[in-house]
Amino acid sequence: MIALLKRDLKLAVRAGGGFGLGLAFFLIVIVLVPFGVGPDAAVLTRIAPGMLWVAALLAALLSLDRIFALDFEDGSLPLLATSPLPLEGVTLIKGVAHWVTTGLPLTLAAPVLGFLLNLEPGAYVWLFASLALGTPALSMIGAFGAALTVGVKRGGLLMSLLVLPLYVPTLIFGAEAVRRGADGLDASVPMLMVAGITLGCFALLPFAAAAALRVNLR
């Protein structure tokens, strides 16, 4: 399984791998927000937690359809399915690889971009922590969505429609943690909820994704 993770990371950073696309998208969306809502610092401060989370979520969504589609097109997927790796392990690793190439850079960049939206000083820690805990769930839910739509022509849009509603709990609790941090309140409850969602996703979704792949490979 480590071999698969290494290969996926190697592919992501090589030409055409799409590494950094999500990050650039995140940056552009956050830069666009003040243009849209105006430069009023008080308004920006208020919407910053929600905007940062929504933008991070959309950036993670951007590269989801590559998780299985590329392996399906070049025929790697049936070969992986007949290899000694359990398909559940394959889907888990795919989710992890997606997080390392998308969620992790987003988490690291978010505090810098928070500055652009005049985020409250007390919220930076919570922004970083909630994204670090929440983005793995986004990647794993995304891997499940990608497994459901693999092999569907133009499946990217369908996948977005399937995946976005599933992102709602993570978004609510993630953004809530940042908002509470900004208001100087205790943010541990929403943080625990985000952690719970992530752990639940990693415990269950590899199996669901593997079952979806098996159906789609037939």
Add this chain to the structure above:
Amino acid sequence: MTLVVNDLTVARGGVPVLAGLSFEVSEGCALVLRGPNGIGKTTLLRTLAGLQPAHAGQVQFPEETGAYASHADGIKAQLTVLENLAFWGEVHGNDVPDAVFEAFDLVDLRDRLAGTLSAGQKRRLGLARLGVIGRKVLFLDEPTVSLDGFSVKMFARWLREDHLARGGVAVIATHIDLGLEAPELDLTPYKARVDLAGGSDEAFL
């Protein structure tokens, strides 16, 4: 290491295409599948490899010994020839033996990006994967597509001397003569009747 197929019916999209297949391929032997386009060679090979469920009947061979190779080679264009093979080796817990590069004439291409290879060279790389993964029961779907005569001979030699001679088994769907002394199975008589019922829908594998 014997492949036993017993009264097998295979279906594509829920519609049975081949029915009542029974054969046995013993250690060190190959079986060549023949039949016109659309008869169900690919469906049969995918079913044997476990990629789709059998409509009826049984396929028996030791677990975790089968490998499937089709038109799509599973090659990553952004990785070099060596990296591609090393990945599949690592997944199966094997190193990449140097003999594989010689057997498939890839010695000079070792460090080339797979994306820059010609169609025939890619095919050789795809077949070289079979030499790395060390699986004993091979299901090959048109392995010689886009290979020139020389490469076909090279592949046939590998199959004979490095695979079958070491106790391997192979089921091959092909339209050309590989020069193997292998029995042929014409699938035409096994074509499923149209009225045979459609199939189950549960996840499999």
